[in-house]
Amino acid sequence: MKKTLPALLLAASAALLSAPASAQFAKSEDAIKYRQSTLFVVGQHFGRLGAMANGKAPFDAKAAQENAAVLETVAKLPWSAFGDGTQGGKAKADIWKEKAKFNEHADQLVAEAAKLSAAAKTGDLAQLKAAFGPAAQTCKSCHDAFRSR
Protein backbone atom coordinates (compact mmCIF):
# COMPACT_ATOMS: atom_id res chain seq x y z
CA MET A 1 0.00 0.00 0.00
CA LYS A 2 2.66 2.45 -1.07
CA LYS A 3 1.40 5.97 -1.46
CA THR A 4 3.00 8.83 -3.32
CA LEU A 5 4.15 11.82 -1.34
CA PRO A 6 1.50 14.18 -2.81
CA ALA A 7 -1.20 11.59 -1.98
CA LEU A 8 0.08 11.41 1.58
CA LEU A 9 0.11 15.16 1.97
CA LEU A 10 -3.37 15.38 0.56
CA ALA A 11 -4.60 12.66 2.90
CA ALA A 12 -2.98 14.34 5.87
CA SER A 13 -4.34 17.75 5.02
CA ALA A 14 -7.78 16.31 4.39
CA ALA A 15 -7.69 14.67 7.81
CA LEU A 16 -6.68 17.93 9.42
CA LEU A 17 -9.38 19.91 7.68
CA SER A 18 -12.23 17.48 8.09
CA ALA A 19 -11.90 16.38 11.68
CA PRO A 20 -13.59 18.59 14.27
CA ALA A 21 -12.76 17.25 17.71
CA SER A 22 -16.41 17.29 18.66
CA ALA A 23 -17.14 14.66 16.05
CA GLN A 24 -14.37 12.34 17.15
CA PHE A 25 -13.83 12.63 20.89
CA ALA A 26 -16.42 12.39 23.63
CA LYS A 27 -14.58 14.99 25.71
CA SER A 28 -11.47 17.13 25.41
CA GLU A 29 -9.62 14.93 27.93
CA ASP A 30 -9.99 12.07 25.45
CA ALA A 31 -8.49 14.20 22.69
CA ILE A 32 -5.55 15.12 24.93
CA LYS A 33 -5.00 11.51 25.96
CA TYR A 34 -5.32 10.37 22.35
CA ARG A 35 -2.67 12.75 21.03
CA GLN A 36 -0.37 11.97 23.96
CA SER A 37 -0.86 8.24 23.40
CA THR A 38 -0.25 8.32 19.67
CA LEU A 39 2.77 10.62 19.99
CA PHE A 40 4.24 8.35 22.68
CA VAL A 41 3.86 5.38 20.34
CA VAL A 42 5.45 7.40 17.54
CA GLY A 43 8.35 8.24 19.86
CA GLN A 44 8.88 4.62 20.89
CA HIS A 45 9.06 3.28 17.35
CA PHE A 46 11.08 6.26 16.18
CA GLY A 47 13.50 5.66 19.04
CA ARG A 48 14.02 2.05 17.99
CA LEU A 49 14.81 3.17 14.45
CA GLY A 50 17.11 5.86 15.81
CA ALA A 51 19.03 3.35 17.91
CA MET A 52 19.73 1.36 14.74
CA ALA A 53 20.46 4.44 12.62
CA ASN A 54 22.88 5.74 15.25
CA GLY A 55 24.63 2.42 15.85
CA LYS A 56 23.38 2.07 19.42
CA ALA A 57 21.52 -1.13 18.53
CA PRO A 58 22.44 -3.76 15.95
CA PHE A 59 20.76 -3.21 12.58
CA ASP A 60 17.90 -5.65 12.09
CA ALA A 61 16.36 -5.04 8.68
CA LYS A 62 13.09 -6.83 9.49
CA ALA A 63 12.62 -5.01 12.80
CA ALA A 64 13.44 -1.70 11.14
CA GLN A 65 10.82 -2.31 8.47
CA GLU A 66 8.18 -3.29 11.03
CA ASN A 67 8.88 -0.32 13.27
CA ALA A 68 8.84 2.08 10.34
CA ALA A 69 5.54 0.65 9.07
CA VAL A 70 3.93 1.21 12.48
CA LEU A 71 5.44 4.69 12.59
CA GLU A 72 4.05 5.49 9.14
CA THR A 73 0.53 4.57 10.25
CA VAL A 74 0.56 6.07 13.74
CA ALA A 75 2.24 9.32 12.62
CA LYS A 76 -1.02 10.18 10.83
CA LEU A 77 -3.15 9.90 13.96
CA PRO A 78 -2.33 12.62 16.53
CA TRP A 79 -3.42 15.61 14.43
CA SER A 80 -7.18 15.15 14.53
CA ALA A 81 -6.89 15.40 18.32
CA PHE A 82 -5.79 19.06 18.32
CA GLY A 83 -9.28 20.34 17.56
CA ASP A 84 -10.81 23.54 18.88
CA GLY A 85 -11.46 23.47 22.61
CA THR A 86 -8.94 20.72 23.33
CA GLN A 87 -6.14 22.90 24.71
CA GLY A 88 -4.17 21.22 27.48
CA GLY A 89 -1.34 18.86 28.33
CA LYS A 90 2.04 19.92 27.01
CA ALA A 91 0.50 21.47 23.92
CA LYS A 92 1.31 25.18 23.74
CA ALA A 93 -1.60 27.56 23.11
CA ASP A 94 0.33 28.69 20.01
CA ILE A 95 -0.90 25.55 18.25
CA TRP A 96 -4.39 27.02 18.10
CA LYS A 97 -3.12 30.52 17.28
CA GLU A 98 -0.89 29.32 14.43
CA LYS A 99 -2.85 26.37 13.15
CA ALA A 100 -1.60 26.63 9.58
CA LYS A 101 2.02 26.50 10.74
CA PHE A 102 1.26 23.62 13.10
CA ASN A 103 -0.49 21.71 10.33
CA GLU A 104 2.57 22.17 8.12
CA HIS A 105 4.68 20.47 10.78
CA ALA A 106 2.13 17.67 11.05
CA ASP A 107 2.08 17.13 7.29
CA GLN A 108 5.86 17.14 7.27
CA LEU A 109 6.05 14.39 9.90
CA VAL A 110 3.59 12.27 7.95
CA ALA A 111 5.73 12.74 4.84
CA GLU A 112 9.02 12.03 6.65
CA ALA A 113 7.57 8.90 8.26
CA ALA A 114 6.57 7.64 4.82
CA LYS A 115 10.09 8.29 3.52
CA LEU A 116 11.57 6.50 6.52
CA SER A 117 9.31 3.54 5.91
CA ALA A 118 10.30 3.42 2.24
CA ALA A 119 13.97 3.58 3.29
CA ALA A 120 13.49 0.78 5.81
CA LYS A 121 11.88 -1.40 3.15
CA THR A 122 15.11 -1.33 1.13
CA GLY A 123 16.89 -3.20 3.92
CA ASP A 124 19.85 -0.86 3.48
CA LEU A 125 21.16 0.71 6.70
CA ALA A 126 22.69 3.63 4.79
CA GLN A 127 19.26 4.57 3.44
CA LEU A 128 17.71 4.27 6.91
CA LYS A 129 20.41 6.57 8.29
CA ALA A 130 19.86 9.08 5.50
CA ALA A 131 16.10 9.19 6.12
CA PHE A 132 16.37 9.28 9.91
CA GLY A 133 18.09 12.66 10.24
CA PRO A 134 15.44 14.79 8.48
CA ALA A 135 12.65 12.93 10.31
CA ALA A 136 14.32 13.59 13.68
CA GLN A 137 14.71 17.24 12.76
CA THR A 138 10.99 17.39 11.97
CA CYS A 139 10.12 16.07 15.45
CA LYS A 140 12.49 18.55 17.07
CA SER A 141 11.38 21.66 15.19
CA CYS A 142 7.73 21.04 16.03
CA HIS A 143 8.51 20.26 19.69
CA ASP A 144 10.65 23.40 19.95
CA ALA A 145 7.83 25.54 18.58
CA PHE A 146 4.73 23.92 20.03
CA ARG A 147 5.49 21.70 23.03
CA SER A 148 6.06 23.10 26.49
CA ARG A 149 8.62 21.43 28.74
Place this chain on the structure above:
Amino acid sequence: MKKTLPALLLAASAALLSAPASAQFAKSEDAIKYRQSTLFVVGQHFGRLGAMANGKAPFDAKAAQENAAVLETVAKLPWSAFGDGTQGGKAKADIWKEKAKFNEHADQLVAEAAKLSAAAKTGDLAQLKAAFGPAAQTCKSCHDAFRSR
Protein backbone atom coordinates in the same frame (compact mmCIF):
# COMPACT_ATOMS: atom_id res chain seq x y z
CA MET B 1 -2.49 -5.14 2.13
CA LYS B 2 -5.09 -7.75 2.98
CA LYS B 3 -3.79 -10.64 5.04
CA THR B 4 -5.34 -14.01 5.55
CA LEU B 5 -6.46 -14.96 9.03
CA PRO B 6 -3.80 -17.69 9.45
CA ALA B 7 -1.13 -15.19 8.38
CA LEU B 8 -2.39 -12.72 10.93
CA LEU B 9 -2.43 -15.29 13.70
CA LEU B 10 1.06 -16.38 12.79
CA ALA B 11 2.27 -12.78 12.77
CA ALA B 12 0.66 -12.12 16.13
CA SER B 13 2.04 -15.25 17.72
CA ALA B 14 5.47 -14.57 16.30
CA ALA B 15 5.37 -11.07 17.76
CA LEU B 16 4.39 -12.45 21.14
CA LEU B 17 7.10 -15.06 21.10
CA SER B 18 9.94 -12.96 19.78
CA ALA B 19 9.58 -9.77 21.74
CA PRO B 20 11.29 -9.71 25.12
CA ALA B 21 10.48 -6.41 26.83
CA SER B 22 14.14 -5.82 27.52
CA ALA B 23 14.86 -5.60 23.81
CA GLN B 24 12.06 -3.15 23.08
CA PHE B 25 11.53 -0.87 26.06
CA ALA B 26 14.14 1.14 27.89
CA LYS B 27 12.32 0.62 31.20
CA SER B 28 9.20 -1.14 32.44
CA GLU B 29 7.38 2.19 32.83
CA ASP B 30 7.73 2.63 29.07
CA ALA B 31 6.21 -0.80 28.47
CA ILE B 32 3.28 0.04 30.77
CA LYS B 33 2.74 3.39 29.09
CA TYR B 34 3.04 1.80 25.65
CA ARG B 35 0.39 -0.83 26.30
CA GLN B 36 -1.90 1.72 27.95
CA SER B 37 -1.42 4.09 25.01
CA THR B 38 -2.05 1.52 22.32
CA LEU B 39 -5.07 0.04 24.12
CA PHE B 40 -6.51 3.52 24.59
CA VAL B 41 -6.16 4.15 20.85
CA VAL B 42 -7.76 0.76 20.15
CA GLY B 43 -10.64 1.71 22.45
CA GLN B 44 -11.19 5.07 20.78
CA HIS B 45 -11.38 3.68 17.26
CA PHE B 46 -13.40 0.70 18.42
CA GLY B 47 -15.80 3.08 20.14
CA ARG B 48 -16.35 5.04 16.93
CA LEU B 49 -17.14 1.82 15.08
CA GLY B 50 -19.45 0.76 17.91
CA ALA B 51 -21.35 4.04 17.78
CA MET B 52 -22.08 3.36 14.11
CA ALA B 53 -22.80 -0.33 14.62
CA ASN B 54 -25.22 0.49 17.45
CA GLY B 55 -26.97 3.35 15.67
CA LYS B 56 -25.68 6.01 18.07
CA ALA B 57 -23.83 7.76 15.25
CA PRO B 58 -24.77 7.97 11.57
CA PHE B 59 -23.13 5.29 9.44
CA ASP B 60 -20.27 6.75 7.41
CA ALA B 61 -18.75 4.00 5.29
CA LYS B 62 -15.49 5.87 4.66
CA ALA B 63 -15.00 6.74 8.33
CA ALA B 64 -15.81 3.17 9.34
CA GLN B 65 -13.22 1.82 6.94
CA GLU B 66 -10.56 4.27 8.15
CA ASN B 67 -11.25 3.59 11.83
CA ALA B 68 -11.21 -0.16 11.27
CA ALA B 69 -7.93 0.04 9.35
CA VAL B 70 -6.29 1.92 12.24
CA LEU B 71 -7.79 -0.57 14.67
CA GLU B 72 -6.41 -3.49 12.65
CA THR B 73 -2.88 -2.06 12.83
CA VAL B 74 -2.90 -0.82 16.42
CA ALA B 75 -4.57 -3.97 17.80
CA LYS B 76 -1.33 -5.82 17.04
CA LEU B 77 0.82 -3.51 19.16
CA PRO B 78 0.02 -3.78 22.88
CA TRP B 79 1.09 -7.39 23.36
CA SER B 80 4.85 -7.00 23.09
CA ALA B 81 4.59 -4.64 26.07
CA PHE B 82 3.50 -7.33 28.54
CA GLY B 83 6.99 -8.80 28.82
CA ASP B 84 8.54 -10.28 31.95
CA GLY B 85 9.20 -7.71 34.63
CA THR B 86 6.68 -5.19 33.34
CA GLN B 87 3.89 -5.86 35.84
CA GLY B 88 1.92 -2.76 36.76
CA GLY B 89 -0.89 -0.43 35.82
CA LYS B 90 -4.28 -2.10 35.57
CA ALA B 91 -2.75 -5.33 34.32
CA LYS B 92 -3.55 -8.18 36.70
CA ALA B 93 -0.65 -10.37 37.83
CA ASP B 94 -2.59 -13.29 36.31
CA ILE B 95 -1.38 -12.16 32.89
CA TRP B 96 2.12 -13.34 33.76
CA LYS B 97 0.86 -16.47 35.51
CA GLU B 98 -1.39 -17.51 32.61
CA LYS B 99 0.57 -16.21 29.68
CA ALA B 100 -0.72 -18.80 27.21
CA LYS B 101 -4.33 -17.94 28.00
CA PHE B 102 -3.56 -14.22 27.80
CA ASN B 103 -1.84 -14.67 24.45
CA GLU B 104 -4.91 -16.49 23.15
CA HIS B 105 -7.00 -13.44 23.98
CA ALA B 106 -4.46 -11.20 22.26
CA ASP B 107 -4.43 -13.34 19.13
CA GLN B 108 -8.21 -13.35 19.15
CA LEU B 109 -8.40 -9.55 19.24
CA VAL B 110 -5.95 -9.30 16.36
CA ALA B 111 -8.11 -11.73 14.39
CA GLU B 112 -11.39 -9.98 15.26
CA ALA B 113 -9.93 -6.58 14.33
CA ALA B 114 -8.95 -8.00 10.93
CA LYS B 115 -12.49 -9.33 10.44
CA LEU B 116 -13.95 -5.99 11.46
CA SER B 117 -11.69 -4.22 8.99
CA ALA B 118 -12.72 -6.61 6.22
CA ALA B 119 -16.38 -6.01 7.11
CA ALA B 120 -15.90 -2.24 7.09
CA LYS B 121 -14.31 -2.43 3.64
CA THR B 122 -17.55 -3.83 2.22
CA GLY B 123 -19.31 -0.54 3.03
CA ASP B 124 -22.26 -2.58 4.31
CA LEU B 125 -23.56 -1.57 7.74
CA ALA B 126 -25.10 -5.01 8.30
CA GLN B 127 -21.67 -6.62 7.93
CA LEU B 128 -20.11 -4.07 10.27
CA LYS B 129 -22.78 -4.83 12.87
CA ALA B 130 -22.25 -8.57 12.49
CA ALA B 131 -18.48 -8.23 12.99
CA PHE B 132 -18.74 -5.75 15.85
CA GLY B 133 -20.43 -8.02 18.39
CA PRO B 134 -17.79 -10.77 18.51
CA ALA B 135 -15.00 -8.16 18.59
CA ALA B 136 -16.64 -6.38 21.53
CA GLN B 137 -17.03 -9.71 23.32
CA THR B 138 -13.31 -10.35 22.81
CA CYS B 139 -12.43 -7.05 24.50
CA LYS B 140 -14.78 -7.76 27.37
CA SER B 141 -13.68 -11.32 28.08
CA CYS B 142 -10.02 -10.30 28.26
CA HIS B 143 -10.78 -7.26 30.44
CA ASP B 144 -12.91 -9.40 32.76
CA ALA B 145 -10.11 -11.92 33.17
CA PHE B 146 -7.01 -9.75 33.13
CA ARG B 147 -7.74 -6.08 33.85
CA SER B 148 -8.29 -4.79 37.37
CA ARG B 149 -10.84 -2.04 37.91
